Amino acid sequence: MLRRTVLKSTALAAAASFGMFGAAFAENPVLKIGFVGVTSGPAAAWGTSNQRSMETRAAWINETGGYDIGGTKYDIEIVSFDDQKDPKRAIAGMEQMAQAGIHYVVGPNVDDGAAAVRPVAEQNGIIYFPYAFPKELYTAPASNAVLGMVANYQSGPAIYKYLMENNGVKKVAFVAANESDPLSQRDSGSAAAKALGLEIVSDTVTYQVDTTDFTPVLLPIIQTAPDLLVLSGVSPANAPQLIRSARELGFTGLISTETAQDAAVLQEGAGELANGFISVGGASTAELASDQMKEFVDRYTKMFGEYNDESNTKVYALEYILATIAANPAGMTDVEAFKATMDTFEAPNPYMKGDAKLKYVGTTSFGQKRQVSVPLVVNTFNNGAFETLFVAQVD
Amino acid sequence: MSKAVLGVAAFLLFVFVVVPLLIAATGRWDLYYTLTSVALLSIGSMGVWLTFYIGRINIGQGAYALMGGYVSAVLMTKAGFSFWATLPLAGIFCAVISVAIGLPILRLRGVYFAMVTLVLTEVTRLTALALPVTNGAKGITSIPLPGGLSVFGIPLIPDFATLENPKLAFYLLAVTLMVLSFAALWRIVNSRLGHLCRSLQQNEELASSIGVNTAYLRVLAYAISSFFGGLAGAVFVAISQSIYPSSFVVNDSVNFMLYCFVGGLGFVSGPMVGTFLLYFGWDLLSIAKEYQLLIYSSAMIAMMLVLPNGILSLLDRKGGKK
């Protein structure tokens, strides 16, 4: 008898706690944000840091009770799709996002994917944040893509100008992988350098991404004796090898790139030869990182074992989406309302010390505000860590 | 024979009526694109299958898909052609190019042919990067949707841009092309040409010694194969409204070949079945997140261990149709 009561009450208690647990869980409605990018195969590094940044931030938000939009707390769920760097798969991924009722998607990571998903995104009312630079994605009549980072044609001139004024750079050389993204970046970088009055001594040398020895690639460039060697659109895998080969060939000038790099990868691959290497990064250097940025890095490291410095620039897209929706809750399902809000939106940048702002920019480059404003932080690599060289803003 | 007719009728009914009805009923609109992809990719793999049929391992179909895509894109954006005119032109261009390339390389056999075609894909990508007409690394974007098509003032196909649901239109287009390609392939295999091709597959020297013009046959089969590749590429360009040198790469070429293997090299419908299984399989596995590729590849290996002659070899065992 007693036993039965005990059993019954335990069952009841269990059921009740389950119910409560469920209720506590279901208390927050869920806001789904999509990610379409490459997380397997050769280019896995690009999408992986992207996806992990989003998942870290989402878990963090959910743990602390959800994201406040119009007085309601929302749990954030990240829906990911691996497009294998194939534009045809990227379309399928975007279709899946549309099917799941998702209106905001981060990605794709490359030019061809970003161009291929455009029809689907526009037909289904999806705003997406590619990490690809082609201007036609962001210039009218296109209106659903928002550039998720600083483009190389914006950061390049800033870097070249700084180096002209501070380091007396006069002659520049470019080298790029023979793939769409790096080649486009090389062309626009070279044009920007020319516009600044720099002498281009070499901008025709290219390499296969699977090159195992860069000495023959760099030899003809080093012979032109540039003051600055730009590694256009270089992937984190190739950067250390290129730097090492250039230095070993006796190159003493400056080396820079306009893409984000990872300090650990540079340290392992090139060691002290990479000292002085200039790259674009997020606000994670000690001088700039806010406490929230530091906590983000901690959480990311705890969740995935190892931080990736590329995530410094990739933490922003999700933050922009959520903050903009919070500014105008109608935007949650109505992308036109979201677009209208983009023109006036402004919020403090939680990842940076000081009074930096989150806002949409891009009028100069695209004629409309279709770019997130992230601080253009130019770093130099020094003994295993990045140091801030200078900070600029893009308009 | 009547059984076969019934089967074909059932298949047609399924893809043209049942599938759209099912999608409308369940609201799974995203399936249209998946199925469109399957249909287009299986056209490409049918071409690869035909080269297998003459005993050549073709890992270069991606090259022709890319060429076809570029022909269509360039003609539409630079010469103002209608999409419907570029579609056959893309196929014919690929067929012509493949004759020029095929004449020397079809003399190769076995892995040599396989590897040359693999390199061909990379050559095509690099050519697309280097040529001015392809717009190089920047690709061709903002390609218009297929316009309307009318013959003698009678509208046959509406303008895709005015349609409320271009997904359905693309699906119907892709499936129609797939059915036509399949019919063509079936006709070839069950004709005198097919018999001659089989003789090539078994023993080229013998075939040649009894008076079969092997060189001509090989080039013909390869040209038809490449025509299919170009067709598939052109439609993909219309859907994505853009093309880049990386739109079709070595991986695509390898996939075209794998689709044929998975379906079964001994069956005309092998490429369709294989494409469907592998493409859909990958999509379904997306729930496995980071283990997606692991499970996908394990399944592929397991399938090879159990059914090394393709999925359709199951039919063989039961003593079904050959």
Place this chain on the structure above:
Amino acid sequence: MEQILANGLYLGAQYALIALGLTLIFSLMNVLNFAHGQMYVFGGFVTYTVVAQLGLPFIVGLVASALVLAVMGALIEVFLFRPVIRKSKRDESTMLLAAGIAFFLDAVILLLFGEKQRGVPKIVGGVLNWDMRIIMPYDRILIGVLAIALIAGFIALMQYTKAGRAMRALAQDRVAAQLMGVDVDRYSMIGFALGAMLAGLVGGLLVTITGINLGMGGPTSVKAFMMIMIGGAGVISGAIAGGFILGMMESIGLTVLSAYGDITYLAIFASLMVFLAFRPQGLMGKPWG
């Protein structure tokens, strides 16, 4: 000029070593091992783990790579290729299996070692600078010499040991070898293990110079295919020749054609296709592979 030759030699040595393993497997079993590049990447990551994570000497890492890959190769041969070859109607079916294994290894590498580029510190510092005519870092010279030594060792193994003779016999004529009392199963396994081990060794050697990441597998396989096509598939001397020729072509092409932009590799690939059109069996291959 000297510099171009030196670069070509260094590239050629590493390429030849990659191609050797592939051609060995091909000659024994008529299998085009799509997963060869992935095996090379795996070998590189094993060395990285041993050297950079566990802090053991480089030579230990190299040996570990060789062992791990040899065991992997043997297992793959016994449990995957052997049953499939026995059951399938057409030789080509093994290509699907090989491609499946390549995908599988890609997935395993991603899960085990992550997506980042990895590298180990230089094993020797310093740069040889001969009058500005040849500039070559010492570690690169060391790796080049090691690669050539390994090639020499491999040739000696194939020429002078019982296993080597058995494998050569198998490559020439499988049926005849079997009739002469060669244990075909045993030597197929050893051959596959040896081929995989070579891939692992190259990975281990190169991780000190170029580093390693999971994307290097596929392109490496394609490059290795090209080398054995140049030399002739299934012929050991052909693989070595192919490796050195491709190395030289890259080195010379990149220097001579650098002014013309993106066409170096296009020229290399296109000339390869023309070459094969005239000489389908490669430099030293048997006709029809």
